Amino acid sequence: MDYQHMISEALKARNKAYAPYSKFKVGAALQTTEGKVYHGCNIENAAYTMCNCAERTALFSAYAAGDKSFDLLVVVADTDRPVSPCGACRQVISELCPADMKVILTNLQNEIEETTVAALLPGAFTPNDLSKH
Numbered sequence: 001m002d003y004q005h006m007i008s009e010a011l012k013a014r015n016k017a018y019a020p021y022s023k024f025k026v027g028a029a030l031q032t033t034e035g036k037v038y039h040g041c042n043i044e045n046a047a048y049t050m051c052n053c054a055e056r057t058a059l060f061s062a063y064a065a066g067d068k069s070f071d072l073l074v075v076v077a078d079t080d081r082p083v084s085p086c087g088a089c090r091q092v093i094s095e096l097c098p099a100d101m102k103v104i105l106t107n108l109q110n111e112i113e114e115t116t117v118a119a120l121l122p123g124a125f126t127p128n129d130l131s132k133h
């Protein structure tokens with residue numbers, strides 16, 4: 001499948017990054033099952049721990065707009081290999097997206113790694129793990 005359109009959406013999202021501290025801009029494009037595309041970028045803060053990644057920005061933007069049914073996530077950054085989502089984002093993605101959903105990781109050289117939500121985080125903590133409480 002050709003992901004170039006969604007990759008170009010993720011690149012547009014990356015241009016919105018606010019990353020004055022790391023200078024590491026990340027973009028994400030999240031497609032809903034109805035074909036709508038949400039952009040996410042990383043948003044940093046002088047209080048460094050408050051930084052939010054592009055992936056979570058996209059997911060939270062979609063949720064805030066009332067959309068929660070997704071079929072593709074694309075993430076792009078200027079990395080030597082296709083960008084690797086952090087552990088926090090893998091956890092959030094695993095709860096909010098279907099396990100078999102495709103995730104496309106890429107970089108500015110257009111190197112592409114095609115993976116899935118389940119493959120990104122084996123053994124994720126899930127809502128089921130809370131069921132005794």
Ligand SMILES: O=c1ccn([C@H]2C[C@H](O)[C@@H](CO)O2)c(=O)[nH]1
Pocket residue numbers: 019022024025026041042043044051052053054055075083084085086089
């Ligand atoms: O997949 C990733 C990896 C990192 N970042 C952000 C967090 C921080 O703003 C900067 C450096 O880690 O990049 C993302 O948005 N997504």
Ligand SMILES: [Zn+2]
Pocket residue numbers: 053054055056085086087088089090
């Ligand atoms: Zn992250």
